[in-house]
C-alpha cells in the first residue's frame with residue numbers, strides 16, 4: 001500500500017486548526033484519536049488516570065483494517081508479521097489445517113500492547129499533543145470544543161449520555177500470560193470441548209497465551225486480576241502434551257471474566273463523543289477490540305474535519321454503528337465454534353480440513369468485509 005499517498009499530512013487542509021479537543025483515556029483508542037485530531041490541526045490534550053503509560057497488558061493482534069487506519073496516521077506497528085493461523089485439536093495436538101495470512105497488505109501483526117501504546121505516545125508527542133497523567137475525569141473537562149470519551153470498558157463518560165448499563169457474565173473466563181518460548185510467526189488455535197487456547201509470538205522469544213474456558217463460576221471483569229497459574233494448568237489438564245508443556249511454563253497469569261456489554265445507544269451528545277471500549281466493548285474472539293477502537297478514532301476525527309465539530313460526531317455515529325455491530329456479532333459467534341463437543345466437534349474438524357485442502361482462500365475471504373475495510377476511503 002502506498003502509505004504516503006493516504007497519510008493525512010499530505011492531504012489535509014487542517015480545518016480543525018482552531019479547535020481544542022480533550023481526549024479522556026490514554027489507551028489505544030484515546031491515543032489514536034489524539035494523534036488523528038492533532039494531524040488534522042487541532043490542539044489536543046489527553047487526560048489519563050494512570051500515573052504513567054506503563055507497560056501493562058499482553059498481546060494484541062493488529063489486523064489489516066486497524067493497520068490501514070494507523071498507516072494513515074503514519075504509524076506502522078512494530079510487531080511480528082503473521083504468516084498463518086493454524087487450528088489444532090487441543091486434545092491430541094493434531095493440526096487440522098493451516099490458513100495463510102502472509103498475503104495481507106498492510107500485514108496482519110502480533111504486537112505487545114505496550115509496544116503499540118509506546119509508538120502512539122511518541123507519535124502524539126511529536127504531533128504536539130499534551131498528555132496529562134494522574135487525571136481521572138468524571139465529566140467533560142471545561143474549556144474544550146469537544147470531549148472524546150475513550151475511557152475504556154468501565155467508561156464513566158458513557159454513563160453520562162446513556163445511563164447505567166448491566167453487562168452479563170457469559171459463563172466464560174480467560175487467562176492471559178506471556179511465556180518464554182520460540183515459536184513460528186503464526187497464531188495457533190487449540191480447540192477443546194468447552195475451551196480454547198490461542199497462542200502467538202510477540203518477538204524476543206516471547207509467546208502470548210490466551211486460554212478461554214466455559215464455567216459457571218463467576219470471575220471479575222478487568223485486565224489486572226492476577227490468578228494462580230496452577231488454576232490455568234488444572235483447567236487444561238485434559239489438553240495435548242504439547243499444549244500442557246506450554247502451560248507449565250506460565251509463572252504469572254491474569255484472569256478476566258468475559259462479560260457481554262450492550263453497544264451504547266448514544267455515542268455522542270452535546271460536545272461529547274465516545275469511542276472504542278467506552279462505546280462498544282467486544283468479546284476477544286475476533287481480535288477486534290483494539291482494531292475497532294483505532295478505526296473509530298480515525299473516523300471520528302475525519303468526520304469532525306469534514307463536517308465540523310457539531311455534525312461530525314453524528315456522522316461518525318451513523319457510519320460506525322452498523323460495522324461495529326456486525327463485528328461484535330461475529331466475535332460472539334466464534335467462541336461456540338471453537339468449543340464444540342461430541343460428534344459436532346469431529347464434523348467441524350473434518351469440514352475445516354476439507355476447506356483447508358480445497359478452498360483455503362475462501363475461508364480467509366469470509367472475513368474480507370472485516371479486514372479489507374479502509375477507513376480512509
Ligand SMILES: Cc1cc2nc3c(=O)[nH]c(=O)nc-3n(C[C@H](O)[C@H](O)[C@H](O)COP(=O)(O)OP(=O)(O)OC[C@H]3O[C@@H](n4cnc5c(N)ncnc54)[C@H](O)[C@@H]3O)c2cc1C
Nearest residue numbers: 025027028029049057058136137151152223276277289290
Ligand atoms: C491495563 C490494560 C491492559 C490491557 N491488556 C490487554 C491485553 O492484554 N490484550 C488485549 O487484547 N486487550 C487488552 N486491553 C484492552 C485493549 O487495549 C482494549 O480493549 C482496546 O485497545 C480498546 O481500547 P480503548 O482505548 O477503547 O480502551 P483501553 O485500552 O481500555 O483504554 C482506556 C484508558 O482510559 C483510562 N481511563 C479509564 N477511566 C478513566 C477516567 N475516568 N479518566 C481518565 N482516564 C481513564 C484507562 O486507564 C486506560 O488507559 C487492556 C486494556 C487495559 C486498560
